[in-house]
Amino acid sequence: MFAQENQETNYTKMFNELFSELEYCNEDEQRKKIEEMNEIINEMNKEEFFYVFTARIFNKIDKMIEEEKLSLEKCILFLKHVRDCNFMKTIFKFYFRYSSLDKRIEEMIIDESEKKKEEKNEKLLDNLCKCYISLSYNFPPELLSICVTCLLKAALNKVESEENQKEVEIALLALSNTNYYEIDKELYLNEIKEIIKYHLEHHNLTHLAYQSAWQFLIYRFIEDKSLEGMIVNELHFTREAGREFEDLTRSVDWKKEKKAKEDIIIERWLQVLDCYFYYCQLRNEEYVGLISSIVRVLRAARENKKEINYQSICSLRNAAEIIDVKINDLLKSEAVDAVLEEIQQPTIVDEITKDLLLFSKYVSMRLKEEEDDEKEEMKRKEAKRKVLEKMEEEGFEDLITSFHNLFDFLNKKYYFDKLSLDISDYFVKI
Incomplete structure (x- = not known):
């Protein structure tokens, strides 16, 4: 839990004072106070945000709606901003799920979805689904099906306007919040393919919207391996991810x-x-292009973006271990060079050390494997020579030797992905 959870700061105090006055204001005053509260939320850090938005505040909003002291329109206006700030402050577990307001919105979504077409308020349903899926989790299957259908419909809107582009982004971002939930393929597959393919041709999505569309699809792949060919060869995920990295970099x-x-x-x-x-x-x-893009991100993030730097190292480690990437791909992409550079950084921390060592171990293991195909074996020997030259140039063996007394400590501290205690497992010999 955050260190400031029980500490009130100037921002949290200002916010709570405004919120306590909300139920005593008329509609115009409420709108003004909500705008002021939203400005304060923008200035809060992650800990302050987490401190303020407990179940208590959402229960209070629900009570105000029940007593007709706050309109549903004002509630949605407020929740929209909370939702957007929740993303920017990267809060992943949220108290909204444990509030009575969450239950109210669940009931409203079901009620609205069951109305006849001529009676249904599509705009209201759209707003409710976007807030609910973005702020809650542990979705009941019925609610999830309704929301996925509604959000995909919103994301398929191709009207060319800044306002619509933002709404599409919010819909896809909300969908990406369903990472580990099982969803019937018939509910989403044609729609998400159309969204991605249309972007490939027209580039109509924001960077966040496009990333969210892919995130939604990739997490469906965990449960349904039949999507693999489509993701790799039809929609070209690796090419598109690499291109997005280049643009964002x-x-x-x-x-x-x-x-x-x-x-x-x-x-x-x-x-x-x-x-x-x-x-x-x-x-x-x-x-190769994708791994090269990760390497560029890793190097660019080295000085000031430590979280991105570390995540890039994790991605390279995973590529070296699990994917059938040829060692020559890791050489061409400069992944080996980047890891050798990284392991020599003076401020390297334990967790990064572990992942850099694991990358080195996986590369070494792959180079020790024998190839049945004579041509492939010749390529492997050439790759081994190149890796060895780079390691000798960077004094890699001395570095590994200097880290060796940490191996047992790192294995106890990070019990997944154990480091081999045999130091020769990290060296390359011809």
Whole structure:
């Protein structure tokens, strides 16, 4: 739990004072106070945000709606901003799920979805689904089916306007919040394919919307391996992820430590790649470009974006371990060079050390494997020579030897992905 959970700061105090006055205001005053509260939310850090938005505040909003002291319209206006800030502050577990307001919105979604077409308020249903899926979790199957259908319909809107582009982004971002939930393929497959393919031709989505569409699809792949060929060869995930990394790398201010929206999108791509590398067995020539893009992100993030830097290292480690990527791909993409650079950083921390060592171990293991095919064996020997030259150039064996006394400690501290205690497992010999 956050250290500031029980501490009231100036921002939380200002927010609570405004919120306590909300039920005594008329509609115009309420709108003004909500706008002021939203401005304060923008300035809160992650800990302050978490401190304020407990189940208590959502229960209070629900009570105000029940007593007709706050309109549903004003509630949605407020929740929309909370939802957007929740994303920017990267809060993953949220108290909204434990509130009576969550239950109210669940009931409203079901009631609205069951109305006849001429009686249904599509705009209200759309807003309710976007807030509910973005702020809650542990979705009941019936609610999930209704929301997925509604959000995909919103995401398929191709009207060319800034307002619509934002609404599409919110719909796809909400859908990406359903990561580990099982969803009937008939509910989403044609729609999400159409969304991605239309973007490939028209580039109508924002970076966040496009990332969210892919995230929604990749997490469906965990449960349904039949999607693999479509993801790899029809929609070209690795090519598209690499291209997005290139675009985002150019737009990020790498000198600023403060997290921006582009930083969060890169982090989300890297998280999706970890899932993809782990579960996908198909490989094509597009992997080299993707790994090269990860390497560029890793190097750019080294000084001021430590979280992105670390996630990039994790992605390279996963690529070296699980995906059938040739060692020559890791050489061409400069992944080996980047890891050797990283392991020499003076401020390297334990967790990063472990992942860099694991990358080295996986590369070494792969180079020790024998190839039945004579041509492939010759390529492997050439790759081994190149890796050995790079390791000798960077003094790799001395570095590994200096870390060796940490191996047992790291294995106890991070009990997954054990490091071999045999130091020769990390060296390459011809």
